[in-house]
Amino acid sequence: MPKGRLVPLLRFFLRTEVDTTPLGSAFSSERATVILPWVIGVMVYLALLMVSASMSIDNTIARWRADLADRITVVVPPAVEGLGGMPLTESHNSLLSFLRSDVSVSRAEEIPSAKLQLLLEPWLGTAAHVEGLPLPRMIEVDMRKVDSVAIAQLRTRLTENFPQVLLDDHRFWRNRLLAVGRILQGIGLVAMIVALATALVIVALGVQIAMSKHATTIQLLRVMGADDSYITAQFLPAVRRASAIGSLIGLLVFLSTYALLRIVGDGFAPQGMGPQDWQWAMVFFVPLFLFLAALAVLVITIWGRLREAP
Amino acid sequence: MVLVRFDNVGMRYGLGPEVLHDIAFSLPSGSFHYLTGPSGAGKTSLLRLMFLAQQPSRGTINAFGKDVTSKDRKVLQSLRRRIGVVFQEFRMVSHLSAAENVALPLRIRGMSEPSIREHVREIMAWVGLEHHTEADTATLSGGQQQRVAIARAVISNPDLLLADEPTGNVDDALAERLLYLFEQMHKNGTTVVVATHNRRLIERYPHPVFQLDDGWLKKS
Numbered sequence: 001m002p003k004g005r006l007v008p009l010l011r012f013f014l015r016t017e018v019d020t021t022p023l024g025s026a027f028s029s030e031r032a033t034v035i036l037p038w039v040i041g042v043m044v045y046l047a048l049l050m051v052s053a054s055m056s057i058d059n060t061i062a063r064w065r066a067d068l069a070d071r072i073t074v075v076v077p078p079a080v081e082g083l084g085g086m087p088l089t090e091s092h093n094s095l096l097s098f099l100r101s102d103v104s105v106s107r108a109e110e111i112p113s114a115k116l117q118l119l120l121e122p123w124l125g126t127a128a129h130v131e132g133l134p135l136p137r138m139i140e141v142d143m144r145k146v147d148s149v150a151i152a153q154l155r156t157r158l159t160e161n162f163p164q165v166l167l168d169d170h171r172f173w174r175n176r177l178l179a180v181g182r183i184l185q186g187i188g189l190v191a192m193i194v195a196l197a198t199a200l201v202i203v204a205l206g207v208q209i210a211m212s213k214h215a216t217t218i219q220l221l222r223v224m225g226a227d228d229s230y231i232t233a234q235f236l237p238a239v240r241r242a243s244a245i246g247s248l249i250g251l252l253v254f255l256s257t258y259a260l261l262r263i264v265g266d267g268f269a270p271q272g273m274g275p276q277d278w279q280w281a282m283v284f285f286v287p288l289f290l291f292l293a294a295l296a297v298l299v300i301t302i303w304g305r306l307r308e309a310p
Numbered sequence: 311m312v313l314v315r316f317d318n319v320g321m322r323y324g325l326g327p328e329v330l331h332d333i334a335f336s337l338p339s340g341s342f343h344y345l346t347g348p349s350g351a352g353k354t355s356l357l358r359l360m361f362l363a364q365q366p367s368r369g370t371i372n373a374f375g376k377d378v379t380s381k382d383r384k385v386l387q388s389l390r391r392r393i394g395v396v397f398q399e400f401r402m403v404s405h406l407s408a409a410e411n412v413a414l415p416l417r418i419r420g421m422s423e424p425s426i427r428e429h430v431r432e433i434m435a436w437v438g439l440e441h442h443t444e445a446d447t448a449t450l451s452g453g454q455q456q457r458v459a460i461a462r463a464v465i466s467n468p469d470l471l472l473a474d475e476p477t478g479n480v481d482d483a484l485a486e487r488l489l490y491l492f493e494q495m496h497k498n499g500t501t502v503v504v505a506t507h508n509r510r511l512i513e514r515y516p517h518p519v520f521q522l523d524d525g526w527l528k529k530s
Contacts, residue, residue: 220403
């Protein structure tokens with residue numbers, strides 16, 4: 001929209017001295033108008049939940065990408081006593097040296113048993129000792145460049161020298177998880193749009209019903225020479241108040257929900273849960289957007305109806 | 311000066327049959343005309359065209375020197391402010407008091423609140439309802455509501471005053487009083503068109519008559 005039209009429109013939306021004598025009080029006290037803030041509040045709350053869920057997924061995806069981007073795992077099965085007939089410790093050192101000297105590898109470190117225990121803690125509890133369990137030993141390998149060719153070449157070299165060792169390429173399950181994450185994120189965004197659209201449709205229907213109910217008065221005002229702005233102004237304060245209060249209700253309930261989750265899930269909440277940093281701007285943008293969109297819907301609905309008559 | 315001119319105007323509602331045929335007449339500024347005819351002859355339709363609530367299906371209408379068939383909304387809105395209309399069924403806004411109803415045309419024009427109060431007080435006195443300004447319109451009699459409707463139509467001092475059967479729901483004495491108000495407006499320079507069946511009033515206050523019959527206009 002050109003700036004020359006946007007500024008008067010915003011001024012029209014926000015002006016406080018509006019003569020609403022003919023219809024304003026009647027419209028404000030109608031049951032549909034009274035419940036409108038609550039309906040908008042619920043929709044804003046749902047939209048913010050969806051946005052927040054979508055952001056959480058986005059943060060998780062970003063973390064997966066960063067953590068696993070250039071990493072593979074070399075697994076030494078527990079049944080292997082020693083690699084190539086060498087004693088156990090010596091064979092592991094030999095494997096580590098082999099990996100560290102490979103041209104495609106930037107870092108190779110064995111995952112210490114304490115970290116393994118930490119990883120298994122959700123299933124085995126804190127009392128279990130991994131030393132006594134037949135667990136594979138694992139080596140984290142950061143590659144200089146991860147692609148199918150580089151991994152295939154490393155796998156070939158590994159198999160030639162350590163045939164019992166397995167190479168786990170994370171990309172397969174990572175890509176599938178990313179795909180699932182993206183789908184969930186998309187569903188979240190669609191649900192958010194549906195929630196916001198539902199709120200706007202309710203505003204439009206409320207205004208349509210009010211216009212039908214007061215059609216005689218609107219026609220009378222038009223016969224007297226009322227322009228479209230004057231008739232729109234009859235409904236403006238009530239819709240502006242309903243959308244502002246509704247947006248605020250939705251935002252406050254969402255912030256309360258978020259704070260509650262942080263308190264209850266203290267220490268357990270996964271990293272990246274909820275909005276982070278700049279994402280908070282989006283959280284505040286959603287109710288603001290709905291507030292402005294509700295006013296735009298009001299104008300479009302009324303002007304559309306008024307233009308049906310000369 | 312011609313205030314309103316119809317040239318070869320025909321009108322139909324939607325795809326229905328034509329209800330007005332080849333209407334052609336002129337209203338000189340400051341004139342007074344009656345519009346008569348049996349029920350269903352098209353009087354209300356003709357008045358709707360005159361107060362710009364309807365567009366003709368064919369022909370041209372010129373009001374206040376402007377072609378109103380151009381459908382320019384802003385032009386129509388500004389021209390409507392120069393027209394006062396008294397409806398047969400009063401059309402009071404039920405949740406507003408008598409004074410608030412009368413004040414509507416001034417509010418639409420953006421007049422200040424003190425000026426509105428002053429004008430309303432004067433006009434309510436003119437129609438003899440100075441003691442009913444704050445009354446709920448539903449509590450007023452038919453005659454009182456009709457006077458409120460007339461006050462509302464004339465408060466903005468319109469150039470053209472149109473009244474659709476203003477005496478249809480009132481007794482003879484009140485009908486005469488209402489017509490006297492229209493006469494006063496006419497003497498002040500307002501162009502007046504009154505649609506009525508009341509032959510006695512036409513004889514009492516004689517003016518040119520437009521006779522509508524089944525959508526055809528005759529002037530007598």
